[in-house]
């Protein structure tokens with residue numbers, strides 16, 4: 001395709017994702033459905049360009065002020081994911097000289113928001129938590145996430161899967177903390193690999209794997225994955241149970257649960273029961289009260305721990321959305337807790353980095369439920385032989401009102417520290 005034709009597509013796609021009215025991945029998929037003539041390399045260029053603009057929107061908007069022509073074209077030029085030689089084939093002499101002047105801008109000439117590329121409302125809550133590491137965190141959130149796989153140990157050992165990938169010329173290495181994970185070099189297509197189609201591998205961030213591990217569901221147990229969605233964690237939990245016992249996959253979205261079906265078929269699991277519920281107080285949930293050995297609440301959240309994959313979220317979420325989510329999280333956790341039987345384990349998790357959605361929810365739940373005894377996540381993960389578990393967890397904190405929280409109480413994964421998405425988890429045992 002001629003460089004200018006590709007740049008025109010990129011400009012149009014940038015315009016569409018920047019409306020921020022739908023998730024960027026859905027907008028990109030729809031664009032490709034509407035333009036079936038685009039080949040795989042062109043699609044990759046367009047998607048990467050749109051995501052680059054979402055990642056560095058403030059910086060590119062700042063630089064674009066000096067250029068001329070349609071705004072979305074200037075933004076697409078700045079984020080263009082391809083060689084400069086190819087891009088130059090699309091540019092007018094004026095555009096070339098403007099781009100050169102953009103290249104010459106140094107960090108010292110930029111405002112902080114053009115460097116961290118975060119919305120103002122997110123800066124303080126993040127700074128308050130990571131302090132001096134803020135710049136490293138912000139820079140890391142502008143990167144693309146690595147490709148992590150989970151080996152379905154029902155089908156294959158991790159070392160065997162690693163060798164299988166190597167035979168397909170895909171290099172990978174064991175993830176540092178999850179016993180099931182492989183981190184792949186680059187972004188090779190996996191969909192057609194036999195290892196994938198036959199259910200030995202699933203794409204899953206190492207952090208998600210650790211959440212499933214923390215639940216530690218055993219053979220023959222009764223387990224509920226309360227917010228199962230498309231079942232990423234359900235599959236990991238089911239494999240940990242060696243396909244025995246009963247694993248309920250609840251979700252209010254039948255559409256998301258439907259996406260679990262083909263994954264389940266590949267996985268070889270026969271212990272999973274997907275159930276679409278109307279809401280967290282559904283009658284079907286009430287009937288199972290006090291019957292579960294383990295309950296995972298992977299709560300709906302702002303997703304702000306996944307900005308490397310979903311950079312649109314930083315522009316699509318707002319403090320008001322977060323406030324609404326926290327009410328939902330509280331209600332879901334309270335309802336799900338009723339399922340846990342005495343002696344059973346409850347895990348609350350999010351892929352958010354905001355303490356409102358994390359520590360605040362866990363602490364309020366603990367204060368209102370004396371029959372749930374907090375478990376120290378670092379100790380649980382150490383028992384499960386997770387290397388360096390303490391480094392994955394929160395330090396000790398002292399705060400008025402909430403009292404002292406000991407070191408290791410919560411799982412607290414940060415992209416810049418751990419190479420995973422941002423995740424939180426708290427765990428309790430029912431008396």
Ligand SMILES: C[S@@+](CC[C@H](N)C(=O)[O-])C[C@H]1O[C@@H](n2cnc3c(N)ncnc32)[C@H](O)[C@@H]1O
Pocket residue numbers: 208226227228229230231232233234250251252253256279280298299300301332
């Ligand atoms: C973070 S996602 C779950 C991701 C999933 N566990 C995985 O590993 O792929 C949160 C899920 O909660 C579901 N949800 C929202 N409100 C809910 C409710 N009241 N009860 C149960 N699930 C709910 C959403 O439909 C969404 O699928």
